Amino acid sequence: MTVAPEQLWRNREFNLLWVSQSFSDVGNAIAALAVPLLVLALTASPVQAGLVVTVGLVTTVVCRLPAGVLVDRADRRRIMLICDAVRLVAYLALGVAVLREQATLGLVFVVVVIGSAANAFFGTAEYSCMRTIVRPRQLPAAVARNEARSYATTLAGPPLGGLLFGIGRALPFFGDAVTFLASFAGVWLIRRPLQEARDVEPGGHAAALAEGFRFVFGDPFLRAVLFVVAPLNLAIHGIIFTIIVTLQRDHVAPGIIGGVEAVVAVGGLLGALAAPALQRRLPLPALIRSICWTAALLMSASALVIHSVAAAIPVGLVVFLGPASNAALFGHQAAITPDRLQGRVVSVIIVVATSVAAAAPLIAGALITIWGPPVPVLVFAATVAGAAVAATLSRGIRSVQPVEYDP
Incomplete structure (x- = not known):
């Protein structure tokens, strides 16, 4: 059963899923700051810190495609429960090791790989069930609310992770375990199936995955927009990592370093709140072009103040347009895609859009070591400028038509 758009917050399954993912996002946001800080404390090497983060991102990317096949064939609620349980145990074990001063770089790699794989399966399942719990007309609004949740938890998670790390290095990882326990409880309360009734499709996993690729790359708009979004994701991840490493090398307090992602999250949160108004005023192609050109200009400014938390402000301004674009993009995708x-x-879109970004921390760490912090910022800004040109010239983006929903 679905509900009218004005009653979205009364949809029990949507709210339980939203709250569960909120806890999950908080745990991921805490780990996003605490893990590189822990590696820097253990090794004093920006390259090693970048490598750990990159391995986590690569793991997520690698697991996305099999996750997409699995969530189309198995129970999505069960998948999310298993992922929460796995992440809880992994980060609890890391917390105990840090508390006993037995943590090693190898253990950090193992936990990051396990947690990142679970993130891929959980996130793919969560995205995939949206169409079964809200009306097609509600999809952009539901995605926008998910964007607001994501940025709100990103706003709270890194400062909390930095604060906990400053008090005791093990505390952020115990905090992660608590958030995943709360997420598990929320998903457990969901009773309605999160997928439509379906038969097991003939053929193997490769054939099933190929069908997903054919659908995405057979659509001119989806095909074009993915190759514009990928460089933008690379730049955002790379600049944020550059700022964090630079401040750590300048001996800035962990709690203040946590404010970097908080500044970016404020831009995203405000953008999520403004997303409905932006979507009414700007069509999706205009949103995509606007975010690319704005990013190319503003990201360059971060190089001028790279030794300050203020370097995150231009990135936050760029991210302001992100939620409206994402809400329109994923609302469009969910509406035109069979359950x-x-x-x-979803997995194909996310993999293509984020695959290049997996290398951002490692690239940033290497460039910082060789040439210093301003250079990677300028390199990433130039990359986005190229994406802006592509977005402006792309026929697939210019010609996309709004989805016509059923009455």
């Missing part, structure tokens, strides 16, 4: 393909299509 049986949701997991595979």
Whole structure:
């Protein structure tokens, strides 16, 4: 059963899923800051810190495609429960090791790989079930609320992670375990199936995955927009990591370093709140072009104040346009994609959009070591400028038509 748009917050399944993912996002946001800080404390090497973060991102990317196949064939609620349980145990074990001063770089790698794999399966399942719990007309609004949740938890998570790390290095990882326990409880309360009734499709996993690729790359708009979004994701991840490492090398307090992602999250949160108004005023192609050109200009400014938390302000301004674009993009995708393909299509979109970004921390760490902090910022800004040109010239983006929903 679905509800009218004005009653979205009364949708029990949507709210339980939203709250569960909120806890999950808080745990991921805490780990995003605490893990590189722990590696820097153990090794004093920006390259090693970048490598750990990159391995986590690569793991997530690698797991996305099989996750898409699995969530289209298995129970999505069960998948999310298993992922929460796995992440809880992994970060609890890391916390105990840090508390006993037995943590090693190898253990950090193992926990990051396990947690990142679970993130991929959980996130793909969560994205894929949206169409089954809200009306097609509600999809952009639901995605926008998910964007607001994501940025709100990102706003709270890094400062909390930095504060806990400053008190005791083990505390952020115990905090992660608590958030995943709360997420598990929320998903457990969901009773309605999170997928439509379906038969097991003939053929193997490779054939199933190929169908997802054909759907995405057969659509001119989806095909074009993915190759514009990928460089933008690379730049945002790379600049944020550059700022964090630079401040750590300048001996800035962990709690203040946590404010870097908080500044970016404020931009995203405000953008999520403004997303409905932006979507009414700007069509999706205009949103995509605007965020690219704005990013190319503003990111360059971060190089001028790279030794200050203020370097995150231009990135936050760039991210302001992100939620409206994402809400329109994923609302469009969910509306045109059959439920049986949701997991595979979502996984293909996310993999292509984020695959290049997996290398951002390692690239940033190497450039910082060789040439210093301003250089990677300028390199990433130039990359986005190229994406802006592509977005402006792309026929697939210019010609996309709004989705016509059923009455």
